[in-house]
Amino acid sequence: MLNLPPVDKALGETRKALEAGATLVSVFGPQGAGKSTVLTRLVQQWPLKGPPPILVRIANDDDAGLCGLGGLASQLFAYDAALDGAIRNLSLSFADKLDKVVEVLGARQVPVLVDAPVPQSGDEVLQTAFSLQNRDLVQGILDAGTTVVCASSTPLNRKGVEQVQVVSASHVESVLAPAHWNGLGAVAGQLMAHAGELETYSPLELRLAVLLASQPGFGVQRVLRSGWRLDELLDELFRRLPTSEALKKLLARLALVRAPISEGRFRELTKGADSKTKKTLEQVLLYQEDGCWLVHEAIAAEARQKSWLSRDEARQAHRQLAEQSRVLFKAATGEKDLAGALRWELETIHHRTEAGDATLLKDLLVFVEQYDNCGRRLGLDGVALLKRGQAKEGRALLKLAVSAYRRALTYNEHDWYARHYLAFNLDALGEDPGDVEQEYRRAIDERPVFVWSHSRYLRFLVTTGQLKAFRAAWVEARRHLLPFGQADNPKVYEELHCDVAMTLLYFAQPALARLVLDDVPEGARSMLRRYRLLAQLALSQEEALRDELVFPPSVPVGDRWNGPHLLPNDQRPKVKRWWPGRVAFAGAEGVRLRSARQTKGGPQYGWKKLSAQTLANLKAADLREGTFVEVVEEEGGPRLLRHPPTGDYFEDVTPRFPAPDRFAP
């Protein structure tokens, strides 16, 4: 069985800081270092008198903030029985409920241990409602005026904070002690001989290294040479393990369980798995805490990011977990365990949401914002179906998502997130454009500093041909999102400028696209993946509108007359003259070329006809419209070079969703 990370030093330092009167301690360290373990141990070894501490874990799911607040509140029912009613009151928003919880925390001076990522600052306009809930929850706890210990991967920067770093070389020996490795002790021992090289490895990475080194044809040396870290170790491990696919899916299903898994539940969830798989899980991939099993967050994150489960598999797993949570919720209710009932109810709602259970919309939930989560899940599933060509089913889910957001708005008309997604889903459905426009406007009014509202509204305006309104909305978006003219985070330019320019170019509005692209500061342009492509396309479209499109976008403007481009460099010296052209029209009688020549006053454009006979002589009988050609004159006579048809598309500038023709008759 896997040991908890050795965190005695960090635990000791934290206790010492608290005993010395610190009211805010930041426990930080890399992924898998044992920060969560410090907090778990701290609950058992709390050094101060007064109320015992409350441990709050904020996960990575969309409802993490809601469930975090619910979990925190449930542990305060003993101090304030009215809190249960307040938390379940749907007419109160998340912010209202947080205020009430913070009030109890401050009044009763209940210490809180928060296991959460540190809220990031500086990218306000990119924050979603969910990330803001997480941020506000952590902020609320920190501001409650009680003692707080916060575990996160980066240190908390705040006045008066005591910082404790969780790093220790000693954990290598502790984790690799051969006695802990039933059957793999020899490999662990060999790795231990290189303890010095493994100091920066987290306990979880060490465990993965042991398992990987034990695979046939691998060995300790190869693992050490590779320098692989967590995600690479996992990838390689799953490539090597004979039952890796089954193990991966089982692990991913376990990772969906957010509460510690009791032995009984663990047996139920791993029913059907072979003994080897179970052994690998228990020995390397899971860890135990207070007799319960847990999947490390780092592994859970990998499972999410790399979609170890298909959407159908995930839906099925969530359905099963929802049923199990419902049983536990009923049991807690029967036992009048209000705190347990609230926690399991939140888990039930979470799993039903993730299962895409639309019947949730008929139920009274705990947080009004849970309807937002439900809408998001239904919307995502709908989009996935639409992308797979299942239009009817996809649209049905988008309509359910609309219902979810409308339900959220009946309780809280200021729910900007619901307002935004109501607009977006109506937009994606190609519903009444008046409604779409009104909802986008209201979403912007509710939260003017949300980049997606502006970006999607601007794209809606372009798509529906409202170009005057677009100009006004662009000025407004810049005023709200870039009040100082520049964004701190280049991602704002991706989400706003590049996305909007892409839609403008799709609808052949290069002048407006240029207006948008020129707004990106020169220093930021190289950081944007699509910028160069979009700028080139804008230029080419402007040329096409003036009937001056000759050169392909792949030839930079400054390089255009350094041709011929279709001839290898070593053959260029033999060329006496050359001129570029583009096939404007191809018919049985020949082709009509748009040609260009360089003059002192700049390029001049003309038309050239090449008869079918001339084309045959030039061995170019099958020229297609749009082909870029170069006619070069050499010793042996003229030659026509053609750019081979690529069948290529500007994939990056073709909007995939919502369908660009959704409003067309």
Add this chain to the structure above:
Amino acid sequence: MKARFEHQPGRLQLWLFGPGTGELVVVHVPPAGWLVVDGCAPGGESWAVRFFEHMAARPALRIRPTHVLLSHPHLDHAAGVTELIDWCFSQGHAPRLAAVPRPSTRRVSRDDLAKSVAAGQALAALNAIGRWWKRRPTTKWPLRAGREVRLGGGRLWFLSPEQAVVHNAEKRARQHKPVSWNELASALLLRWGRTRVVLGSDLTDNGWPAALKRTPKGELQVLKVAHHGSRGAQSPQLLARFQPTAQFMCTPFAREDLPRFADAEGAHLLLQVVPQLHLTGLPHAHDQQANRPRRFARPALAADVDDFIADDGPRGFPDSWVKLCVDANGRRTFAHGPGSVIVTR
């Protein structure tokens, strides 16, 4: 010349713009009918918007589009239509809008960017029309062959496309097969008093027999020539309905070198019916049109029309236009803008 461009109340007037790429038809039928068919936007500027902004200088005349038609979602015909619709509604005008079905969803091709640009303009115009149909259903002008609508004191009929042709095109588009959008072009017949005008859009030859069945019997007087005078669009049955006293108006399409002037080509076929052809320009880019009206005999243009590229450049809006004016007695007069060309036999 400028005076002849201006609006003359009480007369049927037809302005035809064609700067080399794009075709814009504006028709006034007294007392208050204003029809716009398709568009052009040299340099990205909608000439339909320019036209109505220009006319708005005389607000008392209440000159505003009452009907807008995108005759087919093809290449140059959609340029500037989105801007016109946007302009109309931003001015508080709510014209009736008509369009043929949408093209299939496209991708932006690196190989033939010009076509991608044109398809983008067409889709934008269709979305703009679709938006207003949903938002204000009274703007919907159902486009069905044989349907008649009142336009000012005149009558307008859709001659094409046939429903079967539309359904077939939709099916092919859904299957991502090539669609000939010209077959879907909406040709129109306008009747005002004794004057009958055919606006041919880009309807090609195989669409004309059905279209002509819907055309009332009797002489036709004015033809906006179909598909830039291409040979394939000049239906003998249609041309047979015109007398030598009729007037033919045509726009060029530079990219496809239309109309062509050699023997047996489109211009030749047209000039076998009427003594002269009123062209808005030659098949050149806008900046290669002349800054004055010109006149050529067809044989002179037959060898190579590119020999007649002008080096004085266009004047800017309004240029590349011809205008037909019909008074209450049916008397027809023409005006020719800079860049336009009269081609004689």
